[in-house]
Amino acid sequence: MLVGCLGEQSPLLPAGTSDEIAPRIGTAQRATDQEHQRLLAAFGGEYRAPRARAALDEVVQRLAKAGDGQIGHYEITILNSPVVNAFALPNGRLYVTRGLLVLANDTSEIASVLAHEIAHVTARHAVERAEKEAESALVSQVVSQVLKDPSRGAAVRAGSKLSLARFSRQQELTADQISVRNIARAGYDPYGASRFLATLGRNTAFRNSGQNQSADDKRLDILSSHPQTPERIAAVTAAARQIAAPGIGERDSGRWLNAIEGLPYGEDPRDGVVRGRRYLNSTLRIAFAAPEGFSLEAAQDMVIGVSANGAQALRFDSVTLKAGQTLESYVAAGWIEGVETTGIEKVEIGGQPAVIAHGKGTDWTFRLAAVQVGERVYRFILAARGTSDPERPMRSIVDSFRTLSPAEAQSVRPMQIRLVAAQADDTIASMAERMPEQDRPGELFQLLNGLDRNAALTPGQRYKVVAE
Template sequence: MREAWPIWFAPRGRRLAALALPALLLAGCLGDQTSLLPGNAAHDGEIAPPITTVQRAADQEHQRLLAAFGGEYRAPRTRAALDEIVKRLARTSDGQIGAYEITILNSPAVNAFALPNGRLYVTRGLLALANDTSEIASVLAHEIGHVTAQHAAQRAEKEAESALVSQVASQVLKNPTQGAAVLAGSKLSLARFSRQQEFEADRISVTSLARAGYDPYGASRFLTTLGRNTAFRAAGQNQSAEDKRLDMLATHPQTPERIAAVTTAARQIAAPGLGEHDAGSWLNAIEGLAYGEDPRDGVARGRRYVNSTLRIAFTAPEGFSLEAAQDMVIGVSANGAQALRFDSVKLKSDQTLESYVAAGWIEGVATTGIEKTEMGGQPAVTAHGKGTDWMFRLAAVQFGDRVYRFILAARGSSDPERQMRSIVDSFRTLTPAEAQAARPLRIRIVAANAGDTVASMAEHMPEQDRPVELFQLLNGLDRDAALTPGRRYKVIGE
């Protein structure tokens, strides 16, 4: 069993999954944050038609989603392509509710959502993985399927039933073993219900694709890429795909199960190769789309982190890989023996930097060896500490009433003093011109020349980790696939 990380090294994916979005919302059908969220109840004493309550809740969840996923990303060419696909799907779908409205979320996460009123959401991270019109249409058809099948309302009813069962089990049943069995059965029933909804939305997606004239096999191709993306990210976090395998209580089926189901459904409709799968128009639609983190929230490229809003930059020690979120940066060494966290807090009015560090900010760890220093020309303090299983080096730099904190932890008895010193020495403030020059990476479309290989095309992405694997992932290529001269492929660059 893998030894647990300290709680304050929570990975970003788990943090996003924990965001409170209480909603009448069908969420996370494709990414790692997979949850079908229940509906908001009307306020006590409120008298209003149900549709008004539904619309109010939908408007609230729209704002919550924008806040949680970086706001709306404006890309007129991409939005126009998505609007056209949605119109084609809507004309042929069952249970049409009226006009659908799509929003691109400014997030590198791979996910899609739908509200019961027809609002659809896709992240730009998801858009980057699709390779033709039928693949992205399969995602939108899946979300529309959830709406037309009224899965959100069904799930809310099922969750209310599950809550009642839980209440009975906890308050009525006096036998702990019997109570646990009832609770487990209730959770399993809810999980099975959720998986059934996903399979139904997948089936609706394949049928809708064919009716709208798209290649029905686009769904299986995109789900295959989705599975490869999960494995790619897991490998980058020193975790195997098996470590992230969904358990029996997961709300979504295993990706291989879904691929098998949509492939079977497509075979019942048509042979492979029929229907539109226009790669050219889709690549034109997403060329120039931002890829990865937004520099305003902070960008991690290899070992280097840059935040244009805070106007700061630093470099992690050799062998580390960084992952940036809006409120923190997490780093892990290649061998998994060391971990880094960077975040910020606000000083209280009566606190100095030294008193804050001396008070200790890691539960159960005594802070010792406090020394004044400078980081990037700003006042700073370093310290160290020891926990049960970890050795710590700490550094804090002050900007006004805010403190930017580095925590470097090493498993066992090894002292990460040298690695922390390299971080302190690398920390610097950006000039206004440097901050303005920090731009997001973008999707670029490059035609392959005769003699080009996966390796040579991956050279267009020198700042990316594992560029060969990433190139294959982005373009839906098998490991041994040869490139076609003249064909256009996605690469990542400035």
Template sequence: MTGHRHIGSVRRGACARLLAGLAGSAALAALLSACAGDQTGSVITPAVIKVPEQAPKTTGRARTGDDADHAKLVASFGGEYRSPAALKLLTEVTERLVKASERPDEAYAVTLLDSPVVNAFALPSGRLYVTRGLLALATDTSEVAAVLAHEIAHVTLRHATARSEMALRSQLVSRVVADVLNDPVTGAQLENQSKFTLARFSREQEFEADTSGVRVLAQAGYDPFGASRFLEALNRTLALKSGTGTASEPDMLATHPATTERIALVTRAARRIGAPGLGVDERARYLAAIDGVAYGDNPGEGMVRARRFLHPGLRIAFEVPDAFTIENTRNAVLGTTPEGSRRLLFDQVEASADRGLEDVLRATWNDGIDAGSVENRIVGGNPAVTALSKGKDWTFRLAAIRVGETTYRMIMAAKGATDPDPAFRRWIESLRPLEPEEAASLKPAHLRLVTAAPGDTVESLSRRMIVPDRAAERFLVLNGLERGASVKPGQSYKLVVE
């Protein structure tokens, strides 16, 4: 969570979506296709793959406003990340894939984003984006090539343009019925139906891009099974993140199919090409290129350490109750229990120091607040106002707390009528100043390659990692190893270290 971003007003529906996970920018959603998932960085110039002068300079529609979209995307993902070796590899892989694609003369620009989330996406203009979080998860060149091939397929198949046209057409139909024909009920029904149609269309596009991507991957000389290996690693990462041992499945309006469905599809596509062992994976080359890449949260954006959140820039820290797993995002800290029945949100709100905290709380929460529940308190020496809000499906505890001249909001939700007040009070009372010495001691984590020595085991290597929990499981996922696997002396492995 940055020190200058805020959420000004949250309705119950918006809050539920935010507490459920990250939401993309609505203005950019129609332009990009985010495919892989699941911070201030150095600004660098994206690597541009050169093509002959007579070749088209754009893909899909014209680059109208593309620079503005690019700048917004880069800013929303923490800026560009400086890793010349990794960017060079991505550029060379992209060039090789483009030459093997159905449109070998189109131009692409690759941007590496300073974000720990596992993500990759493309604009219809040919801009490709890969996060450092994705680089950390992949274990060889064929896996990251599979992701890039998938994104290139979205561009060459003009998926974003088709999706935008369908969305605009659906909006137009529902608006005409509601406004021109004066039938708002039918208009609302059509709009709701169009959402399901668009979601189904988007999932079909993902399957099409997966199939095309595997074909191009093999034609470029890479291992076509790299796609299924990466998706397996992604599924295992999502399971670790959920805390339940299984990855969460998309709902009916999800624009992406379940990862397990995609794994089955790309595995079948690879088998149609040939048996495992085809193509190259270039594991050693890939690991050398990502050695030293930052891992996890950037201290400047706040850091999660087990159940603690620490923000050196804001000089604050807090600890969430047992059973909560928290994630630091660009705009807020989000948390959930494994079964999803309790969730929390922490963010910063824009409010002048002389504005009453009760007024701030009501202004940033557009649902009813139980008048008798409003309470003025002192939390850790700071003025605070807490309140209760009851919805149909969730019960919310809210707090606005002023630390110095900055106002923070803390929200805990419990499914049903259960009041989360006891856990909520423990959480807000844990908010405290972060001492300068503690802030200075927080170092960013990064990947480091180590060569396994005789006698090394998964357990001995994973004990050297600085990860919040389940170090052995995370070591296995990061290195593409199955449970029960052994490390091989002389082979390189990724560790997460300071």
């Protein structure tokens, strides 16, 4: 029942019931407060940003006025997540992540996102999708249970998935077309949709290249529920050209930049922050560094790391031991299903009691470490493909682990979006120097500001940078 449209998708939420907020839908398709709470839990909760929220509300009101009554009442929630995404529930709840907000460079771009989500609701796409899925499930059940033909059942299931993918793909393109028309009626620049989609594509390429993977390596397969970005850009550009040539409609970049200045960039400080290969958590008062060549990403309750070649992966989290349980017995019991833990060694890490061990799975070799600080146990899992033993990189991790002093913990501050007016001699490189803690700061500066590689900066114009 959740319609996710951009970037990093989350699983679909189950259907339920609730009071209607927007266009009438059947009882089986009504979203519930429980689904709303699950979304908040999955995406870090609600982030309260009065200026950004006011700007979003104004955009929706203008879209509603231009929609001649076709657009009902919508409630917007800003999700406290660095991922880039936007959603709509069939009852009219709209969601945008703060990660998406900081990528937009003017009001017309964010208007295209909201108009796209509203189009999904007014076009009843979630309802149609649910009906199609029910039909597909019924066909598969008949084939597998009535015809008793497993091979035929597999073929039907594959065909059903393909038809669902094409159906959803068409929904996305339809929502794009509707959104371009609606933002133009509301007085916004209809080309804002193509600019923002281009930024989304560049954001995906930026993230993928951080793991030595090009955008081409991440091509959407034929079962994807979303068209590839170039196809969508071409479609919305053609739709905008049918309305007018470039240069019409409102952008109001100054208003939008003012609305998002000060928004956090990246992880919520409550989950810890990543500074290059370092992870610091002011709440837990701990820090460690990933091995050379690793990229880290902090999420709620854990940290994930991946090596540049993708051959090694790191996970860090914490647990509490049961009463009477020792570190050695906990590690010996094995916390990874299907992995035999051996070579358990009692050591000291960062001045704290700890245990290290190694394990072997079917396709991966593991190094494990558990550090006890008070009642909490911090766990490191380092996995390497095949039979290569990741002992050396694990040693570098545990050697870097330490507890933070109160002063150090207090000094850990979140990164935020700041606006800097360009001087006459400023370049992309000089602006990037303002973001020394960021990975590939030059590329990030271009991405955040929608700039080409060799673009010249306009003196006096404000640009987004990431700073404490």
